[in-house]
Amino acid sequence: MVVNSNANLYGDLIWFLKGFMMQSSTPPPPLAERLLSHLFKAIIIIAGLLAISLFIMPLLNKAPSIVVATWQKMTLLQEELPAVRSLPSPLPERHLVDTWGGARSEGRSHEGIDIFAPRGTPIQATTKGVVSKVGDDRLGGRVVFLIGPGGAAHYYAHLESYADIKPNDWVNAGDVIGYVGNSGNAKGTPPHVHYGVYINGSAVNPYPLLIK
Numbered sequence: 001m002v003v004n005s006n007a008n009l010y011g012d013l014i015w016f017l018k019g020f021m022m023q024s025s026t027p028p029p030p031l032a033e034r035l036l037s038h039l040f041k042a043i044i045i046i047a048g049l050l051a052i053s054l055f056i057m058p059l060l061n062k063a064p065s066i067v068v069a070t071w072q073k074m075t076l077l078q079e080e081l082p083a084v085r086s087l088p089s090p091l092p093e094r095h096l097v098d099t100w101g102g103a104r105s106e107g108r109s110h111e112g113i114d115i116f117a118p119r120g121t122p123i124q125a126t127t128k129g130v131v132s133k134v135g136d137d138r139l140g141g142r143v144v145f146l147i148g149p150g151g152a153a154h155y156y157a158h159l160e161s162y163a164d165i166k167p168n169d170w171v172n173a174g175d176v177i178g179y180v181g182n183s184g185n186a187k188g189t190p191p192h193v194h195y196g197v198y199i200n201g202s203a204v205n206p207y208p209l210l211i212k
């Protein structure tokens with residue numbers, strides 16, 4: 001133990017730092033003890049890695065699609081709602097007729113437009129966005145919902161079958177999302193796609209939004 005006899009501040013500081021860094025008063029532990037301590041640390045690290053690969057990785061494999069889709073939907077919300085004549089038709093080869101507002105069963109009015117095409121014709125997404133539903137609906141039959149710019153929901157109904165898409169998938173305008181049919185309450189009518197747009201939960205006429 002060095003006795004600090006130097007009265008000046010600089011000397012005190014050096015002495016303090018040396019003592020602090022070297023911990024010179026305690027002798028190093030014996031080799032066996034050090035090896036044991038290293039081994040113990042190694043076991044902890046290996047156990048940690050095992051836990052990550054067994055329990056955390058499987059969770060992460062599921063999580064990204066939800067995390068990414070949530071991020072994409074938040075980004076889409078910041079974007080402008082679809083403008084007039086900005087959306088490509090779900091069936092670009094087919095003639096568009098404004099069938100919005102027509103009387104329907106159970107006192108409903110037609111909250112979309114119907115575009116007729118041969119059974120099995122590919123239906124294209126009218127917007128980029130995130131798939132929010134691929135499934136059955138009482139009236140719509142086999143339906144697909146996409147969330148696009150501004151948070152607008154794009155609805156495609158009466159599908160014969162679906163393309164290879166699932167909720168939280170990203171699609172671009174023009175991507176095939178399914179095939180024309182007459183499922184749901186369209187049974188008995190010629191095959192067509194019912195296309196609807198919902199803004200803040202309210203149906204709006206998609207006809208003016210579509211490029212003719």
Ligand SMILES: [Zn+2]
Nearest residue numbers: 112113114194
């Ligand atoms: Zn319809």
